[in-house]
Amino acid sequence: MLELETIEGIGPKTKELINKLGINSGEELLNYYPYRYDVIKRSDIQNLNNGDRIVIDGIIEGQPTIIYINKSLKKIIFRIGTKVNILNVTLYNRIHLYQELKSGKEITIIGKYDKIKNTVIAYDIRFGLLPPTAKIEPIYYTTAGLSVKQILKFITTILHGNYEVLDLIPRYLSEKYNFLSKKEAIYNIHIPTDGLSLKKSRQRIKYEELFMYMLKINYLKARIENDKDAISRTINREKIDKFISTLSFELTIDQQKAVEEILGDLERKGRMNRLLQGDVGSGKTIVAFISIYANFLSKYQSALMVPTEILATQHYEEALKVFKKVKMNIRLLTSSTSIKEKKEIYAGLENGDINLVIGTQSLIQEKVKYKKLGLVITDEQHRFGVNQRNTFKEKGLSPDVLSMSATPIPRSYALTIYGDTDVSSIKSKPSGRKEVITYFKKEKDITEVLDMMKRELDQNHQIYVVAPMIEEDDGNIENVEDLEDKMNKAFGKIAKIGVIHGKLENSKKNRIMTQFENNKINILISTTVIEVGVNVPNASMIVIFNANMFGLSTLHQLRGRVGRSDIQSYCLLIAKESQERLRLLEKTNDGFEISEYDFQTRGEGDLFGQRQSGEIGLNMANISKDYKLLLRAKEDADEFINMLFTFETNPEYFPILNELKKIENSE
Ligand code: ADP
Ligand code: MG
Numbered sequence: 001m002l003e004l005e006t007i008e009g010i011g012p013k014t015k016e017l018i019n020k021l022g023i024n025s026g027e028e029l030l031n032y033y034p035y036r037y038d039v040i041k042r043s044d045i046q047n048l049n050n051g052d053r054i055v056i057d058g059i060i061e062g063q064p065t066i067i068y069i070n071k072s073l074k075k076i077i078f079r080i081g082t083k084v085n086i087l088n089v090t091l092y093n094r095i096h097l098y099q100e101l102k103s104g105k106e107i108t109i110i111g112k113y114d115k116i117k118n119t120v121i122a123y124d125i126r127f128g129l130l131p132p133t134a135k136i137e138p139i140y141y142t143t144a145g146l147s148v149k150q151i152l153k154f155i156t157t158i159l160h161g162n163y164e165v166l167d168l169i170p171r172y173l174s175e176k177y178n179f180l181s182k183k184e185a186i187y188n189i190h191i192p193t194d195g196l197s198l199k200k201s202r203q204r205i206k207y208e209e210l211f212m213y214m215l216k217i218n219y220l221k222a223r224i225e226n227d228k229d230a231i232s233r234t235i236n237r238e239k240i241d242k243f244i245s246t247l248s249f250e251l252t253i254d255q256q257k258a259v260e261e262i263l264g265d266l267e268r269k270g271r272m273n274r275l276l277q278g279d280v281g282s283g284k285t286i287v288a289f290i291s292i293y294a295n296f297l298s299k300y301q302s303a304l305m306v307p308t309e310i311l312a313t314q315h316y317e318e319a320l321k322v323f324k325k326v327k328m329n330i331r332l333l334t335s336s337t338s339i340k341e342k343k344e345i346y347a348g349l350e351n352g353d354i355n356l357v358i359g360t361q362s363l364i365q366e367k368v369k370y371k372k373l374g375l376v377i378t379d380e381q382h383r384f385g386v387n388q389r390n391t392f393k394e395k396g397l398s399p400d401v402l403s404m405s406a407t408p409i410p411r412s413y414a415l416t417i418y419g420d421t422d423v424s425s426i427k428s429k430p431s432g433r434k435e436v437i438t439y440f441k442k443e444k445d446i447t448e449v450l451d452m453m454k455r456e457l458d459q460n461h462q463i464y465v466v467a468p469m470i471e472e473d474d475g476n477i478e479n480v481e482d483l484e485d486k487m488n489k490a491f492g493k494i495a496k497i498g499v500i501h502g503k504l505e506n507s508k509k510n511r512i513m514t515q516f517e518n519n520k521i522n523i524l525i526s527t528t529v530i531e532v533g534v535n536v537p538n539a540s541m542i543v544i545f546n547a548n549m550f551g552l553s554t555l556h557q558l559r560g561r562v563g564r565s566d567i568q569s570y571c572l573l574i575a576k577e578s579q580e581r582l583r584l585l586e587k588t589n590d591g592f593e594i595s596e597y598d599f600q601t602r603g604e605g606d607l608f609g610q611r612q613s614g615e616i617g618l619n620m621a622n623i624s625k626d627y628k629l630l631l632r633a634k635e636d637a638d639e640f641i642n643m644l645f646t647f648e649t650n651p652e653y654f655p656i657l658n659e660l661k662k663i664e665n666s667e
Contacts, residue, residue, distance in 0.1 A: 002026025008157050009150075017146040018154075026158050030165065030186055032151070033205070033620050034138030037192065040110070041134035045084055050115035057108040057129040058082035064101045080107060088119040100127070136192040155190045166655055169208050173636055179204045203629065206621035210630050212659060213617055214637035217419035219660045222641075224420060225270045229398035231374050232269035233298035243293055246325070247286065249430065254278070255287055258424040262291045265400060265422070266298075266375070272400035275418065277408045278426030279591040280560020281433070284404045285315065287426070288377050289322050291402060296328055296355050300374020303399075304358045307380055309334045309506050310513050314535060315379070316358045323356075333359035333368075336506050370397060377402045406560060407553045408592045410599040416623060416630060427592065436563035438571040438586045440547075440578060449543060449572055450490050456570070457495050457522055461540035464561055465525045468549045483525050483545065495522035502527055537565035547573035552581055552598050556591055599624055 002025055004015045023029050043054045057080075064078035076091045076098055089109055091097070101107075106129045111122040140151045167174075167182040174181075180188070180201055188201035240263070244251065251259065258276055265272035278284050292302040304319075306312050316332040323330060331345050331354050348354035352371035357363060376399045403421075414423050441449050453463055465487060467480045480501050487497050498512045498521035515521045517536055524539075542562050547555060555573065562569035573582050584597060623630060648657065 002158065002163060004029070007154050010154060014146065014150070017143055018151075020143045021141070021146075026163065027165075029151075029155055030158060030163070030190075031619060032140065032155075033189055034140050036139050037198070038137045038139055039134050040108075040130065040137055042130050043113075045082070045113075048113050048115065050113070052113050053111075054113040054120055055108070055110050055130070056080075056082055056087065056120065057106065058087065060101060060103050060105045060107055061086065062103055064098065066095060066098060076101065080109065085118075088117065089122055089125075090119055091122045091125065094125075097125070133194075136195065136198060138190055138192065152190065159187055159190060167208075168212055168656055168659065169204075170640065170656070171652065173211075173640075177207070179207070182208070202620060206626055206629055207633055209618050209621045210626065210633035211637055211640075212656075213621075214416070214419070214630075214634045215641060215656070215660060216617075216663055217416070218637060218641045219663065221420040224273045227271040227398050229396075230269060230271035231266075231300065231398065231400065233266055233295075233300070233374070235263050235267045235294055236297045237263075239297055240290065240294055243326070244290060247322075251286070252283065252426070252428050252430055254426040254428045255283055258287050258426055259290050261422070261424045262287070262402060263294055266291070266294055271398055272402065272422075273420065274402050274422045274424060275409070276402055276404045276424045276426070278404075278406065279408075279429065279589075280406045280557055281564055282406075282426040282429055284379075284406075284426060285318060286322070288379070288402065288404060289319060291375060291377065292319075292356055293323070293326065293328075295375040295400075296326070298374065300372050300399075301349065301352065301354065301370055302356045302375040302377065303363050303370070303373060304356065305363050305376065305378045306358070306360060309336060309360055310509060310534060311379065312359050313510060313513075319356065319358060328355045329353055330356045330358065333357055333362050334506075335360065335362060336510075337362075369395070373397050373399045375400050375402070377404065379404045380406060406557055406591065408595045410592075410596045413599065413623070416634065419634075425592075432566055433563060434566060434568045435589050436559055436569045436571050438559065438573065438589075440573045440575070440582050440586055442578065443574055443576050446574075449574065452570065452572065453491070453523075453541060453543065454494075456541045457491065459540075460519070460538075461567060462516065462519060462521070462536060462538050463523045464539055464542040464558075465523060466542065466544045466558055467525065467527060468546045480525055480527060487523055487525060491523060496520065497523045497525065500524060500526040534561060535564055536561070538567070539564070540567045540569045541572065542570075543572045543574065545574050547582055548575040548577070548579055552585065552594050553591075555582075555585055556594050559585070559589075 004010050004018055004024070004026060005012070007026055007029075010018065018029070021032065023032055040055055043052075043056055045054070045056065048054060059081050061079045061081050064076050067075050067077060069075060074093060074095050076094065078089050078091075078101060080087050080089055087109075089111075106127065108126040108128060108130055109120050109122050110124040110126075111120040113120055138152060140148050142148055142151060165182045165186060169179060169182075173179075179185075180197075182204070185201035185204040188197050189205065192198040192201075244259075258278075262272070262274060262276075265274055276284055276287060288304065292304070295302050304315060306315060312332060312334050316330070319330050329348070331348065333342065333345050337345070337359075345354065345357065346368060349357060350369045350371055362368070378401075408425065409418055409423070414421075456463055465483055467483050480499055484497065484499050487495075491497065498516060500509055500512050504512075512521065512524070513534070516524045516539075519538055539562050542558060544550070544555065544558060550558070559571040562571065571585070573585060575582060581597070581601065584594065588594065621629070644653070644657075
């Protein structure tokens with residue numbers, strides 16, 4: 001490892017600043033890539049407009065002058081003779097450069113062109129003239145006290161010295177694609193000479209990142225499948241079928257298929273790692289309960305984990321109903337559970353008396369021990385860190401894991417970033433459901449909105465009203481309290497209005513939720529706490545203010561709160577201005593289509609929680625932007641891993657194996 005202090009110019013203070021960027025060694029500094037490049041090319045002054053950015057070189061004419069504007073602000077003014085004219089230059093607060101600005105000196109100015117005054121306000125100056133062809137300058141993210149120039153200087157120092165880089169692309173692939181060596185590529189990325197070789201270098205680095213990433217996914221998948229501690233059970237299909245036939249409805253085809261896939265996983269030796277995705281209201285819960293029942297029959301415990309207490313309570317009540325005739329010991333564990341009851345539950349889980357525990361994160365706390373945990377289900381999985389399943393692993397357990405999500409993963413993600421996960425999709429909705437009708441309304445048309453709300457209230461239907469945030473009044477953004485006023489003014493006489501937000505105590509939240517469930521509250525104003533899984537079939541309308549502040553998938557989830565019975569339901573999206581993406585929601589109710597759109601337009605990011613680029617080793621590559629390259633890397637990685645066992649003794653691949661082994665510990 002190349003210690004930072006051994007690099008010329010890096011003392012303890014600079015080292016600290018570099019550490020701040022998350023860089024701890026010379027190698028990491030080399031892998032700290034520019035986030036963009038500036039092309040430095042002489043501007044054609046005749047074609048510039050007033051206020052344009054200008055890059056120009058020339059010769060200083062006459063002696064520069066310092067002008068004192070006030071105590072803290074000074075400027076230097078001087079003139080340069082360019083190829084075509086004489087230009088005035090103003091340079092603020094760089095008095096230290098005065099001595100160097102001598103008449104006759106060659107200089108390059110980058111700045112803003114004031115055509116009227118024939119002046120350039122300089123952002124930056126360089127001594128010397130511009131090269132005949134365009135120069136490409138790397139720009140790095142940095143921190144106060146450390147300049148982009150310094151970063152580049154340190155990197156250049158390393159590049160001109162002795163250093164090693166780990167070239168991970170197998171030689172046969174390097175040859176196939178005619179890749180530059182990694183050393184060359186890294187050099188070009190920091191010190192680019194021309195656009196083409198820069199592009200080739202970036203492709204080379206991106207490919208390696210993506211190739212390694214796909215190898216890791218493959219490796220993880222194999223590890224999950226070959227987990228020695230994984231459970232295999234015999235599945236009692238007869239009893240399960242009988243149980244299904246006691247339900248008050250018939251399973252949809254997609255539900256049946258999902259059940260089959262899950263039962264197959266449970267039966268098979270090998271750890272299940274499956275994602276069950278389906279729109280809100282598509283009926284994932286019952287699939288979870290059937291899986292729990294199968295697990296119960298094989299004498300294992302199940303844990304159902306959800307993100308909020310409200311949802312935990314709802315699932316608990318639903319489970320009591322569904323399993324009424326089954327001798328299953330079911331308990332609810334949340335942060336509101338009394339200490340006495342908690343103790344009881346801990347004991348019951350440890351001695352195996354409890355068959356199913358439903359709760360929030362508390363289920364994976366350290367003190368919770370399980371006798372025979374066979375199945376863990378997480379609802380709305382993207383709200384949990386994907387790595388949470390490892391918490392069980394740390395407890396020495398290898399339960400099968402089913403994650404449920406109403407935010408479908410775009411197809412492209414499913415085969416890549418979640419490549420170590422099997423996916424079941426419920427696309428069809430239970431029959432008899434009416435599609436939610438969505439309208440976009442401008443803020444100024446609020447009376448229309450209130451009229452539509454009134455129509456629903458007159459039919460004794462209930463309404464959700466959603467505001468993006470509480471407090472922090474930015475002036476324009478409706479907050480919960482404002483909305484409460486507004487709703488009270490409009491409907492105070494005919495409807496009961498409840499308010500729920502993240503800062504309320506859980507007991508109070510639960511009380512309000514129960515009132516809403518029992519139709520004691522007609523309009524529920526809330527922040528997004530209702531987003532996840534809440535089920536109140538009599539609610540027929542959801543009104544979302546400042547809809548532009550939400551992601552599409554979130555809006556779609558919110559919309560899923562209504563349309564949960566045969567009543568025609570509505571979703572009203574309100575914002576100042578119409579937006580194409582909001583209009584998309586008027587057109588489609590298909591969560592798969594919506595998440596694909598989100599993916600295409602926003603790229604990877606906030607939807608997918610923990611698996612973010614840095615953590616998965618993608619410093620330069622971007623899954624959506626470099627999707628084509630990713631597909632190629634995936635194909636190559638699949639092929640490579642299949643041959644790996646014959647390669648294992650080949651020293652050329654030891655570095656790759658080493659990288660893969662690193663994830664053993666950090667899965
Ligand atoms: P989600 O996928 O959003 O979790 P739920 O599991 O909460 O959806 O199901 C929504 C509603 O649909 C519940 O009231 C559930 O009982 C009902 N349901 C589920 N499956 C069916 C079905 N096959 N036929 C009719 N109703 C169903
Ligand atoms: Mg659900």
